[in-house]
Amino acid sequence: MIDFHTHPVMIKELVEADPDFGRAVREVFGLLFPPQPLEILRREMDAAGIERAVILALDLSTAHGCRVPDNETVARLAESEPRLIGFASVDPNLPDAAERLDGAVRRLGLRGLKLDPSLQRFDPGDRSRAYPLYRLAGELGIPVLLHAGMSWAPPGVSRLSRPVLLEEALSDHPGTNFVLAHFGWPWTDEALMLALKHRNLYLDTSVVYARTPAETLRKVVAEHIGLPVLEGSLPDRILFGSNYPRQDMRRAARGIASLGFSPGLLEAITRGNAARLLGLETEARP
Amino acid sequence: MISHLKRFTILTRKETEIIDITPSVLETVAASGVWSGTVFVLSLHTTTGFYVNEGLPDLERDMADFLARLVPEDHPYRHARFLHSDGQMAINAPSHLRGTMLGFQAFFPVEEGKLVRGGRQTMYLAELDGPQERTYVVQVTGEARGGEA
Numbered sequence: 001m002i003d004f005h006t007h008p009v010m011i012k013e014l015v016e017a018d019p020d021f022g023r024a025v026r027e028v029f030g031l032l033f034p035p036q037p038l039e040i041l042r043r044e045m046d047a048a049g050i051e052r053a054v055i056l057a058l059d060l061s062t063a064h065g066c067r068v069p070d071n072e073t074v075a076r077l078a079e080s081e082p083r084l085i086g087f088a089s090v091d092p093n094l095p096d097a098a099e100r101l102d103g104a105v106r107r108l109g110l111r112g113l114k115l116d117p118s119l120q121r122f123d124p125g126d127r128s129r130a131y132p133l134y135r136l137a138g139e140l141g142i143p144v145l146l147h148a149g150m151s152w153a154p155p156g157v158s159r160l161s162r163p164v165l166l167e168e169a170l171s172d173h174p175g176t177n178f179v180l181a182h183f184g185w186p187w188t189d190e191a192l193m194l195a196l197k198h199r200n201l202y203l204d205t206s207v208v209y210a211r212t213p214a215e216t217l218r219k220v221v222a223e224h225i226g227l228p229v230l231e232g233s234l235p236d237r238i239l240f241g242s243n244y245p246r247q248d249m250r251r252a253a254r255g256i257a258s259l260g261f262s263p264g265l266l267e268a269i270t271r272g273n274a275a276r277l278l279g280l281e282t283e284a285r286p
Numbered sequence: 287m288i289s290h291l292k293r294f295t296i297l298t299r300k301e302t303e304i305i306d307i308t309p310s311v312l313e314t315v316a317a318s319g320v321w322s323g324t325v326f327v328l329s330l331h332t333t334t335g336f337y338v339n340e341g342l343p344d345l346e347r348d349m350a351d352f353l354a355r356l357v358p359e360d361h362p363y364r365h366a367r368f369l370h371s372d373g374q375m376a377i378n379a380p381s382h383l384r385g386t387m388l389g390f391q392a393f394f395p396v397e398e399g400k401l402v403r404g405g406r407q408t409m410y411l412a413e414l415d416g417p418q419e420r421t422y423v424v425q426v427t428g429e430a431r432g433g434e435a
Contacts, residue, residue: 012419031372031374032373036419040297040418043416046299047300215366246375248375
């Protein structure tokens, strides 16, 4: 399995090395439980049956004066642990955001761009701030993963992450692959509508709202969207994500497996689609 | 009176894992200098358990299976919600309930400098929501040989 949505924020070594980072994780990201050693992340992946995981940087420089974590940290983690796939983040409100993204990909080897309109405080349809990043991501051949839907982070503004705000950007950047996280809940219909129309849009399954992942996914995916819709219309554009550590990988993995997808679609959602999107199919396994 | 307290921190590997901690308890008693007293073992977590049983791998697996049957994963527990005090989903009710079934602590007597237990008694820490970093405490209290403190 590949987990397309994890945040390397409650890692003991990182929190203990930098009190400011720990404070940002608590106050901005809103995670308040004790951090765990990096080795526990590896073991959590093993226990969940997750072979590789995308780890996300998040640059909140202008809105909150922090990065949780920064691109360099994510690159170091990904280099030290080949099972981790690092995504960069840049702050669209910074004038040199595109240069930073270019450096993070070419110099640090990061393989995607993570944006969070709710926390970074930008409109994902903003032509002057966001479009240059979308254009560059397409040129670099990396996907853009955007937070979508409800923001659990205390200062997060959920309305900035309404899926429909991305509509024109999807049309205007046909050469860029986008991922909307969390199925866009509670605007799941908007996310679905966009994905049905735009073949450069993927959706990840890391919905966090209430109940266990199995119950949440049953309600949002199986009952609301309907498995036949995904089987028929989006078999190649759904990606498994846990949103670890806001939700544990083990139960997220069991949740997606419990829905009753056909074996082929389950394999595509939990591995194949992500491997293709990230260009992992030609790589040797770590 | 002597009070000798030692913390043990371990990294577990599995979601449910039965871990023999007997050697660490015996070593703590031996190092304590207590000749006559008690040893107290406490897990510092609410999704672990502590129990005593015969030290056999088949019984360890039976215990893990029994706990899973007793507290199934898919019951509609109330504790399946966003926990604001943690900032994460609290979806581990089965782990908490399995821990409660086992308890979190145990006492043993210490006599003539040795922990008193049955010949087949092994002390187990049960990981019930792993993998995680876990800490348990062993405290030995009592008198030194000859009643000296």
